[in-house]
Each structure stands twice: as structure tokens, then as C-alpha cells.
Amino acid sequence: MSDYREENKQHNNNPDPNYWRSFEELYRNEKTLEARHHEFADGVTDDFDPNENLSAISRRKFLALLGASAALAGVACSDYRDKGEIVPYNVKPEEIILGIPNYYASTCTACANSCGILIKTREGRPIKIDGNPEHPVNQGKICAKGQANILNLYDPERIQQPLKKTSTGFDTIEWNKSDKDIIAALSMAGSKEIAILTHTITSPTTVKVLDDFKVKFPSAKIYSYELFNSSNRNSAWLKCYGSGSFPLIKWNEAKVIVSLDSDFLGVEGNTVENKRLFAEGRDVNKKSFSRLYVVESAMTLTGINADYRMRLKPENQFAFVMSLMNELNKKGVISTSLSSEYNLESFVQKFNLDKEKVNHLVNDLASNKGKSIVYAGDLLPENVHIAVNILNDLLGNKTLYRNDSSEVNLINLSSLNELKELTDKISNGQVAAVIHLDCNPVYHFPNDLNYKNLLSKVPTVVTLTERMNETAQFSNYVLPINHNFESWGDAKTRTGLISLQQPVIAPLHNTRQKEAILLTWISTNPETYSETLYHDYLKNNWETNIYPTLKSKIDFKQLWFGALHDGFVLTNDSTSSVGSVNLAALNASISNVESNGMTLILRESYQVGDGRFANNGWLQELPHPVSKITWDNYAALSHNTAKSLNLENDDLVEVSVDGRKLTLPVFIQAGNADDTITIELGYGREFSGIVASGVGFNANSLLSSKPGLSNWIYTNASITKAGGKYPLASSQEHHAFDNPRIQDLHIKRHIIQEGTVALYEKKPDFIQEHRPKELESVYTPFQYNEMKWGMAIDLNKCLGCGDCVVACNVENNVPVVGKDQVLKSREMQWLRIDRYYSGSPDDPRVSVQPMLCQHCDQAPCENVCPVVATTHSPDGLNQMVYNRCVGTRYCSNNCPYKVRRFNFFNFRDHFRDGYQESSILTLMFNPEVTVRSRGVMEKCTFCVQRIEEARSEATRRGTPIKGTDVKTACQEACPTNAIQFGDINSKDSEFYKYRTHELGYYVLEELNVRPNVTYIAKLRNIHTEEL
């Protein structure tokens, strides 16, 4: 029996399953338990101590202070800042009706997925991004980065003028002057290379611009790179099938999904689409459930949603797939000649896997031939992907490869060897100019390429970027480019579809579109530039090259404006078919990596990606979906590994691999494989503005141009205690609403309710057994005879990704507070995703639960407010009247769900030298939502502004408002449609089905506060009735 169980045995309350949220809680840490008895963390209310010397003041001193204060206040208040003019339009633009939003369909360029978006503008200002509902790929949904991208548009730290490097720093320069200098430098390149570095290019018209550039400057060469990519998967596909790229998967049709170190729900591929399709396969209304097996080294978002999860180091994945194949071969499920070296039984024994789970996996794969899919992660080496391709082929799982659409790569990514060739050329003086096209190779490239220092050998280094970064620092010219929402463009990432990107706002600063800059250089005349230069080029390319291929029956002009309106056009191009597999590829790829030491795994950050979004405060403050840590990265270790190294959370350690070293803090992550170190990249930025710089640790320094197991996995790493502590700001223990003295109260009180599919099939209403009897109330319940708003959250579909949290922040003007405030439990997000573990720290089961204001009918917060600042509306909303609130915080104290947030400061002024109070950032605010200031309580309003907008529209129509007229921001953003919102009294609505669902329950129902958020209990698709 492991030690945690022995420790728990000392406690009287140890039910099974025992849920816990952190190791402090599991081991009943006295300090943590004591802290949870207090509404606010230690020191939070220190400023408000009334007992400190105030009574000692003399009358004379008091009067003197009063007089001085009055005088000073008079002086201070005489210096009002200019609040600007608020006047109506003299000449109103045709498109704008004051108070009525306009929408623009466009394409998101936050990553290479190029999702369709719908940008909401008010009086010309973009204020909210949602997915384009008609877009065939993302179908109205968009990820957290896509939503938070609006903050990047109004970022006060965007470069506003072209810059030229001088001996003392950078000076502003006119566009004409910089263009002239650069054109001269490019023209004199001769046979020397002009290197253009870029991220993935998804725009066919940008490819044409680059082709034109190469015609004008023949020595130009394009290098395209991504820090994280699926190159191993695609090269394995080529070895197996000879052509094409790895197909898209019908996740919704798979009965069994086996994910090998893949985070397809978190960071790999088009996660918005993956999440939607995966959730479609787990529909409680249709009573259809896929089964997800995850075999992984680090606890991922995909892993926390697994029905069965096993831990395995990445270097053993190849042997695992081979052993699995051998076992299926032995059972006669597949027929292949494989070396008997790989034996599943001995593998299970050697790596201490759960035999029962592995047997279930084998049997499920055998009984679901053609209906299962095995999927290997991007980070795994090519040989694992080859083995997986062959296993899928032998199992007949090719039926789950989509044949309606496949991925399109317009420009292949450069290999590490090609990048090495570039640095060699620079080193030998063979490169005349380097143009960084909105990328940051100094930060992204492995240090051993020495790219940063080599740049000094290039006569002309130009960086086109929105804001300063590590690469711009080493450039001769830094040219500011338009944001996504100020740019024209197109995108082709799939067959059958081209998306269009249009600017919803003219450039806010003296910036230019990057393609227009290249076109100006191609023309060799700086005067060629105009604001419509790239628009005209794009339109012309569509008319000349794309329109003829569409075989459209309407004329081009109609098609163009229709396509801009819709955001995309459907095309007729064919999808590559999957040929027969080359089994010999497997034998050639057999290699066994023996590793007895630690394995270092470098992963993409859920919040800031590869670092491109490090300047975005909303994303920095979005809690990590698994660890719940904000504003940092860390070395994640398993419970056993940390124990063997005598390490605790926040201890600083030195991680080293092949001489490369990095010091960073430790976080003990339940469920990680032993002897692995997992670090997320994207942090430790320098010269990148006040939000990004100095946040976290730059683990790119651990990358090497000589790959280990793969570009992101290195064996034989080591870890040593560096001494000292570094506090990580985790939001996990914040706002807990259970009594810590009684273990597992949240399961006893049925806050989390779960079951199994088998139990549900046998006894569909098993959840209702726990429901308390109707309780007596001292109040006469209010009769809601007409409209009453409510929400339902399907925990079978909620994956815990946090996209809804960012959507809520953007819609409701929720401020960023910073790491120091998160450490004091002062984060302001109205919606939090609670994460619970159950079982052992080695192999925990994970439950997630979005928690927001429950809009209780008998809300305990309302009764205690001394100034009636929180009241109830006749349609069931628990309302906040901000200008009545005097900040007693009684409501927060009395809220059983701990969902109220208090403005301890004016956070706009308090965070990073008033970054959020910059006048340009005020353009981003939703004008329908009050911007709260210091001393005011706030919380979820069920997006009351959207309800009022719908009510106003219904009044105009002359019909009553319906529940389906309103979508809350979180509901609109949820990629899996886990959140439903509507009228509780509308018995014929879809929402009503959820409200009265047999798996539905309320959290803390026994308190008789009558919450209006229904949770649909999660079902695990395991082989037993009991969890």
C-alpha cells in the first residue's frame, strides 16, 4: 500500500473515491486547512486594520490633518484629466447605427489553423471575436487565443512608427526612407541570399507575393518554421503511403480512441474542431459514448478527459505500439509478421502498467475494428507514427480518415538541417539580407544555432512585427505591421474551402500590411504604397487565378462581395485518397531507445502558445487547464520523482541536458510519469513589453539543433536542487467552498456527481437518489410565471479547456490583475473551472466543473447586503447594482459557491503601471457593460446586456422574448456546446431537456438556495458499473 493511503488511514473520513485538489489537501496540511477557514488570504485585509494607533490622534492634529487634506484634495481635484469629447457623429457613416453592433466575417491568424471568425464592432471599434457560425471547420467556435487576440489589436505597446537602429537604440524613421534604404540593400544583394523567415503561410495570395518577390530578387529563399509542428507525423505518413499528408480524423464516429502522448484536445491540430467532434461522440442525449484511452507521460487536457489513462515515458511508446500489435496478431485480430521481441505481457510487467486496463484496450481494439483510431502525439518520434499508421491500417481504421477534406500545405516547413544551412551561409557571409516576416527566430531557434549572434554578420536585417521582440532587438529596421483585424488576406488550410480575411478597422497606427510592404519593395519605388495596395492585389489574384477554378455561375464582383460577407467560399478541389500501406516502413523504423535517467519533454503552452501570446494578459492569467497555474511555466515532476529528489512545490531546480541548463521552479503534477520533466515553452520573453517580459522561464534554451528522441524530447536529462523558492501562482485552492475539516465533503455533499455509462444504462435515474427532499423555506417562493433564465452545463461535454473563461473576460470587461494579486486570491474572472482529482497521486481520475454565479432563487448574498446592491429580477437574475455597492463583502462571505469577486484596487490602474488604463485600451471595452472600479463587488450576470439586447429586439419585432434569443458569451465560445442557456419555463425548448434531465443535479441543493444552474453528471465509459 502506498504511503498516501497509510497517511489517509489516520483520518476517520476516507471514502472511496476520495477526491482532492492538491497534495496539501490530500495530506491534510494544517496550514492549508486553517487558511481555508478564512474568507480572504493572510494579509489581504491588512490595509483595513482599524485598530492601529488611530485612537491616539489629538483633536488639534486631527483638525490640522483635516484642513491639509481638504486643501490637498482641492488642489488635486482641480487637475481633471481630459476625458475627451463625447459627441454624436456630425456625418454618420452609412453602416453605423449608434448602439447597434456590426459584424464582419474574417479569418483568424492567431495560429496556422485559420479559423473563420465573426468580429463584432460597435461604432467602428472591434469589441468581441466569436467563431463564424457558417464556417465549415470551426462552426461558430474559436479558441481562447483567438478570442483574446482583440487585446493585441489595442495593445498600447504596439510599434506605431518604423524604427531604425542607431548606436544608442532605435530612432523613428519615415516609411519612404526605410523603404528606400531596404530596396537599395535588396537590389545590391546580387548572388548573395536574401533569406525570408516566416511562420506557416496559409494564404495562397501571400504565396504569390513571395513568388513575385523571388522573381524580382532571384536570390531570395523562403524559410518557414514552427516551434511546434506535426512534421514527424507527416514524414511518417509519406514513408507509409508515399504521398499526401496525415488525414483528418472523424473523431465523432470513433467508438474507441487511443491517444499516445497526444494532446489533440489541447494543443495539437485544429483543437476547436477536434473538441467539437470528440464531444459529438459523447452525447448523453443520444446515449452514445466513445471510449478514450490515453497513454501519456505528462498529464494533459486530453489525459484528464480519459476513461482509462496510463502513464508511460515517451521513449517506450514505440515498444508499446509494437507489443500491442503483436498481441493483436497473436489473437488473430490482425495478420502481420512481426518480431516476437515485443511482447505485451512482459512490457506490462516491465513498465508496471495496469494489466486490466491493457486487457480492456486490446479487447476493445479487437472488437471495434474499423471503428477505432490510434493517434500518436506531435512530439513523438517518426517511428511511433509509422507503427501507429500501420496498426490503424491493419485494424481497418482507415474508415475513420476523412475523405471529404484533407489538409493543404502551401509551403513546406523548413527542416532543422535547412535552418542549419542558413546559419552556415550567414556565417560565411553569403547572406545579404534577412527579412523576418512576423516571426521571432532569435527566441524560437535552439541556442546552438547561434542565430542571435550571427545576425550581426548580415548587412541588412529587417523585422516586420507588431511589437518589439527578441529578434527585433537585433535588426537594423523594425517595421510595424497591421494587426489581423486591420489586414486583408485569404487562407487555405483544407481542400474544399478558402477563407477570406478583411480589415474591420483602418490601421490604428502608422503601420502597414506585411504583404503590402513586400509589394512596395518588389516595385522598387517607395511611392507605390497605398492603403489599398494589397487589397487590389488580393482581389486581382482572386479574379485571375482563384475565381476561374471555382466554376461559379455568378460574376466575380458578386462572388467577391458575397465571399467577404460570408468569410469563405467552397471550392471543388479533390481530396487525396489513402493508398495501400508500405509495411516495410515499419521494419526500417525499429529502434529501441534505452534510457535509465530522466526524460525532458518540452511542450507548447496552453495559454501563450509558442510565446506569440506572451504579451496578452488575459491569456497569461487564464489558469492552466490541469495545474491551474497562471503567469508562469515550471518543471512538472511526478509525485514519486519529486519525493525521491526531496523536492517540494516552488523549489528552484536546475534542469540540464547535454550541457544545456535552466533554473526554474518545480510543480508536482499528479499523474505524470516517473522520471520525466515536463516544461511548457512560450515563457521567459525579453524585450517584449511590460506584460510579457520577465514572465516565466525561457525553456527554449534547452532545445538543440541535434534532436534527442525528437525535437522536443531529450533522454538522459538531470535535475538538481538549485536552492531557494519561487512562488507559483495557482488558482486551484482559491474560492474553495467546502469545509476542509471534513475530508471529501465535496463528494459527500454531491458537488461532483459522476457515474458510469454501464450504470446509467441499467439505472438511468441513479443521480436522483442523492437529491435531498423538498426543503422548507422561511420565504414564500416567488412564482416565476413568465420568463425565467437558467443554465445547464453538461459535464460529459465540458473538457475544462477554459475557452469560456476568456470569452467571459472579453464580453464583460474583466480586468487582468497580475501574478501578485493572483497569489492573494484576487483574480477577477467571473467563471472558474474547478478541477478535482480522485484516487492516487500516481494515477488520479480528474473531474472538472465550471463554477459561476448560480443565480439562486433564494440567494443568500441578497439577504445580507446592507445597501441592497444585489437584488433579484422578475426573470430570475441575481443582479448587481455597482453604484450602490459600498464594498462590505458580506455577499461574498455568504455566497456558498464563492463566485463573487471584489475589486480590491482599480486593477486597470494597478496592473503594470496603468497598462490597462491607456486610452487606446478603452476602445476595446464593451460599451454595454459597466467598467467597475475599486471597492465594488462583481460577478456573473448571465450576460444581462445580451438579454436586454434580445428583449429590445423582441419589442421591436412585437413578439415576446424567447429563451433561444439569447446566447451567453461562455455558451457561444464553448467548443463542445457543453453550456446551454434559456428559459426554464419554456417546456418545448431544447434547453428544457437539459433542465429536467435524469442526470441533472444542482450543486449544494440541500442549502435550499435554489440555484438555477443545472449540472449534467459526468459518465465514465468504463467496463464496470462502479467507478
Added chain:
Amino acid sequence: MNLNQTKNKMDRKKFFLSATLAAAGIALFKYIPFTSTKKRFESKKVEVRINPLAVSRKKAGEKNV
């Protein structure tokens, strides 16, 4: 007038000195603290212009072609 009251009285010279210092202090306070703690992020005013070539729609969910 008793002796104690006389003792507590501030003399005229000291009063004018205090008043002058207070006036100077207020004058300095008006400019120095507020200007020295001025926010870094006082960005210049920007003009919001709609791109006339873009195509908008009034409703979130409507398809044209």
C-alpha cells in the same frame, strides 16, 4: 486672557512662515507628484476609421451566398 492661552498662541512670524511654506508646498504638490507619477501608457489619441472596402452584416448568423 489667561496665561495658558497666551502660551499656546503661535507668534506672527512663525504663522507667516508656516503659511508661506504651506502655500509653496501646495503649489509644488500640484505639479510634482502628479507629473512624476504619470502613467507610462498615455498613448496618443487614435482615430477610429472603418475600412470602406470591408463588407459588414447586421446579424451574427446570416449567409449571403
